Amino acid sequence: MSGPTSPTAARTAGDIMIEADGVSRAFGSLRALDSVSLSARRGTVLGLLGHNGAGKTTLVNVLTAALPPSSGRAAVAGFDVTRAPREVRKRIGLTGQFASVDPQLSGRDNLVLLARLLGADRRSARVRADELLELFGLQGFASRRPGTYSGGLRRRLDLAASLVGHPDVIFLDEPTTGLDPSSRLNLWEIVEDLVAGGTTVLLTTQYLDEADRLADSITVLSAGAVIASGTAAELKAQVGTCTVTVTPDSAAGPAVTCAALRQAGLEPVPDRENGTVAVAVEASKDIAQVIRALDRAGIGATALSFREPSLDDVYLALAGRSAGAAS
Amino acid sequence: MTTPSIGTPNPAPPVPDPAPGPAAAVWNGSSTATQIRVLTGRSLRALVSDPGVLAFGLFQPVIILFVLTQVFTGMGKSAHFPAGVSYLDFVMPAVLVDNAVQSAVQSGIGVVDDLKNGMVARLRSLPIHPASLLVARSLANLVRAAIQIAVVIVLAVVVLGYSPKGGAGQLLASAGLAVFITWTLGWAFIAAATWLRRAEPMQNLSVIALIPLMFASSAYIPVSDLPEWLRVIAKVNPLTYAIDTARALALDLPGAGAAVPAVLISAGIAVVGGVFAVVGLRRPL
Structure with missing residues (x-):
């Protein structure tokens, strides 16, 4: 194939980084996800809107290879979540609704631990931790335990923790729930920077303004099913x-x-x-x-x-x- | 929507990136051995940074040691007491095994903590083997139990004048057995933790399991002095074998052969516990 663009580059640029095709998940008789399909291209933000219990977190669990779907197919960063979960996990970062850090380790030690688990040697792990601490303005808190952090700081450490492995795709599950307005804004700016750098983000939220500000496209979930999808403008036009x-x-x-x-x-x-x-x-x-x-x-x-x-x-x-x- | 630039497989993120390239190529995951080593180090570090945990862990065996020896020595000995053996000599191995059992519960509590503070969720999103976390917990706890047992023995020797007939070598062997029991029984509690997932039922379980396990055994008085029905329980109780072995070793009495059932039963508990623990951890959070 000859042309101005090499096949590799073309494939990369148009990459679908998150893809769900008819994903269903049942817990007993409860249908938590009902044939959900969605996709996101590299360097975009997909907003997942829905109330508590709409199935947002279940979908995140399926896409992060934490929970196998009952039926349907999902792929992240080009790897099937059921068949190649380890490959998926090498390429993703996850920030859940609650800060997932070790309260007994300092902020820096938390990041070093994750880097080591991802395969970094001691030195590169420390370098990576310091980079992230600087990027998130956490240097002053590096040697303190997360228990002494404010809610906003903890969320920032949590986000830093999910970026340790240079992930291609980041999952943010209600990242600003419970944050004060300035921490919320700060987190939005961090997400925008990441996306500008080519990271793909799936963001779940209950807030339309958050999806409006960050998401390139929005999927609305209700009772486990997709009830609408489109850009923020398209959705608002439907609402009026x-x-x-x-x-x-x-x-x-x-x-x-x-x-x-x-x-x-x-x-x-x-x-x-x-x-x-x-x-x-x-x-x-x-x-x-x-x-x-x-x-x-x-x-x-x-x-x-x-x-x-x-x-x-x-x-x-x-x-x-x-x-x-x-x- | 931002247009990804053609020709850069991994567009430079704002993050200062020391090794540009596709994410997965930077670090290609870690071996299971590394995972266990790193995670064990993490648990041990918490032990160092929070010595209160170790101190509180020591309270119980030390208190039991002092209370039992002071109270029961004065009560005189029962007919079935081994001849020429003081109550301190008799109860010391039981204190070690009791400490082992308490430490085993702590393995489970550690896993519940990890479930609660989100570490399990975090680790599940990483390309690591979920069992690494559990093995690391059990190993860190082994170290902790060994430290506690060492302190209890030193206290008994220095303060109470404990000087078992079996000598240092056999005392060490009996301590080693107690540490082994900690590790194996720990798996039962780790398994319980991955299924119960909350601290409260874990605490209840430990009380419900431990009191009969310790009292319906040869821990505090000879089995022959127990009422008939308790004697039946004591004879199937793996802790009886563990304590009998530890005692026989330390006091240089016959009966170290109880080590065989003690080790076999414990190993069985570890295997079954390990399988249930891994299955339990895989369940959705």
Whole structure:
């Protein structure tokens, strides 16, 4: 085969790094995964969205060769998870929902231990550990035990631990659950850097904004089955609109407010119980429209909130029900 | 979506990479022997960095040694007591075996800890043999038990004037047997740990298993002094053989032949325990 691109390079560039084809997994009578198919190409982030119990972690377990599928086929980094689990494990990193580090070893010793288990000699193991400590800003904590770390630091050590072996594919199972906003942002930036460097990431999350920010494509799981997949924009288009909720002051009240907003061409939905009015808008910039309408009618508001479509909205919408969660 | 650059099989990550190339080519996994060595070192290091564990582990055999010798020496000896043997001489091997059994439980507790703190999950995602972790736990515990037994013997000799007839060589042999029992019985508790997976049932199991094992045996009084039904249990109890052997060796009495059933039963426990442990660890987390 002759051409500008060598066959090897072409194969590498287009590599499907994560692939599941009709993967099912049952625990007794419980069908934890129901014929799940998905794929991710090298250097992309696949977001796996779903509530607790949707099957996200089970799928991660299957893809990391920790749990054999009951049926179907899965391959990671080009190796079948059932037939070549050891080859898969050489090429993956896993950060679970809970930090998986030895609490009795220092941060550095944890990383050295993993490098040694992966086959590094003593010296390269130490070099690798120090690299990762530096990359994750953990040098100051290197000789301390993870028990003394904050939640954010521990998660960073855990992520560092999953990168020890230069993995091609990283699995992040709800990596930001329980993290404060700044640690969350910090972790997002680390993931973005990794992906820019060609690592493939599978990220499970309950948060749409996280998937939105990081994922190139999103697969939504519900009760073990894929109920939607596509880019963040495609999913949001299926869900529809954002919601502005107005709490008018007592002088105006919901009824008057509704009338004013209707006059401005909006479609308000009153919530009499809470004394609020919900308005569906296309995007965040449309808040101005609502404010202008209120201003023109001389209505004062004690509170105004804006909400993007949530995972709940996605679920409701995909389940074929009305997405009017605001009312 | 980022476009992977054509022609770079492993695009340089932001991580300063000392050896660029495909991930798996950097380190191609480790041998099972290395895994066991590295993981055993890890458990031993925890022992050094947390000496409290060792200290607490020592409390029980030391307390048992002192309480038993002080209390029962005053009570006088029963008819079936071996002639010319003090209660200290009699009970010392039992204290060693008791220590062995307690240490065996600790092997299981260590595995439960690893399950709880996520180390098992982490190790399962690595290209290593899952049994390496278990073997490492059992070996580290062997070292720990040996240290504890050494301390107990030194204390008995220095403080209580323990001076068994069998001499140093046979005392060492009886200590060696106790360490062997630790290791083999440890596998029963490691197996239990991989199936129970929680500390609480493990603690309960150890109490439920240990009290009858130790008391329905020749540990504290001669088997002939036990009531009939306990005597039956004591005769099938592997610890009776272990204690009889340790005692015969240390005191230079006849009966070291009990070593054969002691070693065989223990080895059997280790094999069965080992198989169940590996199967148990493979179960989904």
